[in-house]
Amino acid sequence: MPRRTREDLRNALDNQRAINAIMQLLLSGKPLKAILDEALEIIFSVAWLKVAPKGAVFMSDAPTGDLLLVSEHHLSTELRSLCARIALGQCLCGRAALTKQTQFASCVDHRHDISFDGMGPHGHYNVPILDKDSNVLGVLVLYLAHGHVQKDTEVEFLSIVAQTLASIIERKRTEEARDSLARIVQESACEIYELDAETHTFLSVNKAALDNLGYSRSEMLKMTPADIEVKLTHERILAVLDPLVRGEKTNERFETVHRRKDGSLYDVDVNVQVIRSGDKLTFAAIVNDITEQKRLTKLLETTVNNFPGGISVMDRDLKLALANSQFYEVLDLPQEKFPLGSAFEDIIRYNAERGDYGPGDVDDQVAVRVALASKFDPHRFERIRPDGTILEINGQPIKGGGFISTYIDITQRKNAERDAIQAQERLLNAIETINEGFVLFDADDRLVLCNNHYKEIYGLSKDLLVPGARFEEIVRISAERGQYAEAIGRVDEWVSERIASHKSQDSRLFEQRLGDGRWLLVAERRTPDGGSVGIRVDITNQKLTEEKLRDYQQHLEELVTQRTIQIEQQAGRLAEALEREKEVNETQRQFVSIATHEFRTPLAVIDGAAQRIGRRAAKMTPEEIAERAEKIRSAIQQMIGLMESTLAIEKSEQLKAPARAEKCDIRAIIESCCEQQIFMAPDYRIAIDMDDIPDSIEADPATIESVISNLLSNAIKYSPNSQDVAIAARRMGERLEIAVSDRGLGIDEDDMPKLFARYFRAKTSTGIPGTGIGLNLAKMIAEQHDGEIHAESRKGEGSTFVFRLPIRAALSSAVDRSAAN
The missing domain is CATH 3.30.450.20 (PAS domain)
Structure with a gap:
């Protein structure tokens, strides 16, 4: 046997086994979805069928023709969502259902209406599932590799599979219908x-x-x-x-x-x-x-007989089918003359002949009424009988023909209504005569009535004040027209507030300003039935009087306030002057105490040296005279330092006043300060490092020079055992840093926080002349330049004072802040 023939025979056997296996699923008793799930797996098991193990079965939704996904194998989450319902004619599935022909695609082409990001390349067999009358039951969808070539054997086999699935679907639907009918019978x-x-x-x-x-x-x-x-x-x-x-x-x-x-x-x-x-x-x-039903029928008979009026039922032939005793009493009809079965026309003729319908031709009156009744239309009207009795007649058609009518004597009610109308007219006349505006709204906030004075008060909304208009509509449109002063510029917010106030269950009394400047006193109260009644009183003149009184009172209060402020300002200035005087006196007292002590030593040196020269001038050698002169000179220098401290106090006070920055050569200032200190202390050496500094900065040169001189002087003064002092200047971004270091006495750790306080002197400065003013002055100058100064020191190892200030001065703002402080 040729190889091709053997292969075809093997494929045919595989096909038959697959079809038999699918048919056997019908005998399993499983639900349709489970059968379709297993049928897909059987299809994928056919060895020669080159399809991907991925597919689905859609069922047709009878009312719309849409395809619903009922069974799937290895579909992605995106596809299960996007393909849950497919419209007839949409994508390949919908086209297969619409054309009732197999749709093949070797790749994702223009017919793929449904796609998503990340969808891989693939092809399709979309085979319609048709019943024996070619009605679409669903669509079988199988996925193919990209570029798959369609084969007749595949199409033929899948068509047989679709026919088999159609048989299964019809059989299961028949079983489901039979089971459903049995359930209906059982559950009926x-x-x-x-x-x-x-x-x-x-x-x-x-x-x-x-x-x-x-x-x-x-x-x-x-x-x-x-x-x-x-x-x-x-x-x-x-x-x-x-x-x-x-x-x-x-x-x-x-x-x-x-x-x-x-x-x-x-x-x-x-x-x-x-x-x-x-x-x-x-x-x-x-x-x-x-x-x-029988109980209700008896109840109906009881109800009809006890109805507070007449009841009659006319059948489709206009024969009297039902009537209670009140029907005969209200209409004054003899029951023996008109028993059940009597014709409607006979009853109407009896009424016409005795004059119930007034003068006129009896036949015409009967013909008109019979013709109207034959239409079986709903009807309701009032009829005044010759004796003055007023009847309300209400008729409703009955399904299948005929109508049921009720007859109620409303004579007393109509008389009461007439009396109520007359009373209402009297009330309305009274409301119109009052000088105040009056308004009434019902429980649904619809306008019932308002008097003319109310309409005159609210002239801008006069056209809105018609019965039935809603309160919210009246208020909103009036606010938009500028009726209310408080609503101008905030209409929505004001309307919400006004409605909330209006719906309050409490009585309300408040003032309301209109857009034209008038003032109203508004009183509102809820009525027992849920409505509201309101009164409007024009209080414009009263408000004008109150406003004049308030203006006068405010004027008096302003005068008192102004006078009080003036007195408080004078008292404040006086208190400041007294406080300032105290500070000056205390400063002078402290300085005098320090200066007295500090001046005593150099004066004693001068006095001693002068006395010795005076006693032994003739016997002293030139060297001895020079030595005594040097002591006198040193004492004088010490006194000069004390005098400079005195001037520094005055200068610190001047720093509180605004200063002006100018360009200055910082390198020349540092060099000048160093030369002065070396001249006064020739035994000391000052190491200078100024390689990385700008050519100029914006600052007050005099005050900057005093800070640097003070720091160098202190470094020399408090370094009795070391003649080495260093000053280093460098640029740090937009700021200049100047550091002065020594290897002198250093400062105790607990003295560091108070180091820049006025008149403070560290414990290590004992025996060394000084006033405690220099560092305080340096700190004030640094802050005036929007800069800073701080110290690092260890007792016995020396100190470093670091002075930083901006290269481009923010001096004006800093001066302003200093002045403010």
Whole structure:
């Protein structure tokens, strides 16, 4: 046998096995979805069929024709979502359903209406599933590798699979319909019985019959209708069923009474039909419990007889089908003359002949009324009888023809309404005569009435003040027109506030300013029925008077306030002057105390040296005289330092006043300060490092020079055992840093926080002349330049003072802040 023939035979066997396996699924009793899931797996198992193990089955939605995804294999989450419902004609699936032909695609082409980011390349077989009448039941979708070539054998096999699936789907739907019908019968609220035509025993009963009668199913299948129906004999059963057997009737309907297992009775309506299935004959009985219906019928009869007026029912032939005793009394009709069954036309003629419809031709009056009644239209009208009685007649059509009418004597009600109208007119006249505005809204906030004065007050909204207008609509449109001063510029917010206030259950009394400047006193109160009544009083003149009084009072208060402020300002200035005087006196006292102590030593040196020269001038050598002169000079220098400190105090006070920055050569200032200190202390060495500094900065040169001189002087003064002092200047971004270092006495750690306080002197400065003013002055100058100064020191190892200031001065702002402080 040729190889190709063997391969075709093997493929045909695979096809048959797959089809048989799919058909066997129908015998599994599984739900349709489970069968379709397994059918997809069987299709994928066919060895020769080169499809991807990925596919789906869609079912057609009968009302819309859309395809619904009911079974899928290895579809992505995106596809399950996007393809949950596909419209007829959409994408390849919808096209297969629309054309009822297999749709093939070797790649993702223009027909793929549904796609998403990341969707891989693939092809498709989309095979329609058709019933024997070519109606679309669904679509079978199989995925192919990209570039797959369509083959006739594949199309033929998939068409057979689709036909097999169609058979399964139709069979399962038939089973589901049968099961659904059985469920409906079992779950029906009606009692349903099936009877044997010969023995009349029950062949089957539904749940409602078992529940109502109280018997078990096994008990019921041994019984006949005679066991559950009161006064039903075998002869009566034959009389009911024989006409059905002979075909004389299609059904038999009657009312009877059922007896439950517990002996209780209930009324039923029975409808019996014959069921022919080939030669087999059975009967089906549908039984409705009408106990409640009969109870309601009796209740209706009682209600009709007790209705506070006449009731009549005319059938489709305009015959009197029902009437209570009041019908005859209200219309003054003789009951014996018009019993049930009397013609509507006869009753109308009787009324016309006795003059109930006024003068005119009786035949015409009867003809007009009969013609109107024959339309069976709803009607309601009032009729005044010759004796003055007023009747309200209300008629409603009945389904199937006829109408029911009520006749109520409303004579007293109409008289009461007339009296109420007269009373209302008197009230309205009274409301119109009052000088205040009056308004009334109902429970739904609709305008009931308002007087003319109210309309004059609210002239901009006069056209809105019509009965039935809603409060919110009136208020909003009036606010938009500028009616209310408080609403101008904030209409929505003001309207919300006004409505909330209006809906409050409490009585309200408030003032309201109108857009034209007038003032109203508004009083509102809820009525017992949920409405509201309001009064408007024009209080414009009163408000003007109050405003004048307030202006006068405010003027007086302003005068008092101004005078009080002046007194407080004078008192403040006086207090500041006294405080300043205290500070000056205290400063002078402290300085005098320090200066007295500090001046005593150099004066004693001068005095001693002068006395010695005076006593021994003739005997002293030039060297001794020079030594004494040097001591006098040193003492004088010390006194000069004290005098400079005195001037520094005055200078520190001047720093509180604004200063002006100018360009200055910082390198020249540092060099000048160093030269001065070396001249005064020739034994000391000052190391200078100024390589990385700008050519100039913006600052006050005099005050900057005093800071640098003070720091160098202190470094020399407090370094008695070391003659090395260093000054280093460098640029740090937009700031200049100047550091002065020594290897002198250093400063105790607990003295560091107070180092820049005025008059403070560290413990290590004991025995060394000084006033405690220099560092405080340096700190003030640094802050004036928007800069800073701080110290680093260890006792016995020396100190470093770092002075930083901006290269481009923010001096003006810093001076302003310093002045403010």
